[in-house]
Amino acid sequence: MRAVGYQTPLPIDNPASLQDIDLPKPVPSGRDLLVEIRAVSVNPVDTKVRRSATPDVGQWRVLGWDAAGIVVGTGPEVTDFAIGDEVFYAGALDRPGTDAEFHLVDERIVGRKPRSLNWAEAAALPLTAITAWEMLFDRLDIRRPVPGVKPAVLIIGGAGGVSSIVIQLARVLTDVTVIATASRPETRDWVTSLGAHHVPASSFPRRRRIGICQRLSR
Structure with a gap:
């Protein structure tokens, strides 16, 4: 062969x-x-x-x-x-x-x-999806309740391979607020279409992005 x-x-x-x-x-x-x-x-x-x-x-x-x-x-x-x-x-x-x-x-x-x-689409999924699943549920344990805190997850670079799967898994399998950053208008639109609740621009200064995410997760 x-x-x-x-x-x-x-x-x-x-x-x-x-x-x-x-x-x-x-x-x-x-x-x-x-x-x-x-x-x-x-x-x-x-x-x-x-x-x-x-x-x-x-x-x-x-x-x-x-x-x-x-x-x-x-x-x-x-x-x-x-x-x-x-x-x-x-x-x-x-x-x-x-x-x-x-x-x-x-x-x-x-x-x-x-x-x-x-x-081609099927071959692009397995390792990326496994990584996203292990990150959310095995390592982060995103479904574990945190007393006094509104559940939310911040995804930096939401248009990436693993990130885009994380958004979809979080929306379908949890009730957390999904905040995902993106830079260009087309990637922001795509990240929104995947289910992210809020999509702050990646171009914002880090301090401003963190402040936005803190307000959104209250």
């Missing part, structure tokens, strides 16, 4: 930093799904891995986390998916990346691709 990989971390402008390669097509076992990849996305973690992770001598490292595709094979213990299912997911640290024609993934970290999204 075709894939994109590297053998030595090199500057990105080096022709050998990422190469088109041919690898054996993986075979599913256990609870593995063999997915024919239709779209992937690029994440900041790709650059960090490429800089720091050196494969064993003679081996290739394939990057890629987010993916969307069609199940074309299953391991003998798979129970939740079948061949032909359209799926999307973020891969695992201990497996090769998704920048390949085919990819093995444990069915327990896979979701069914929403019918309303095309392949």
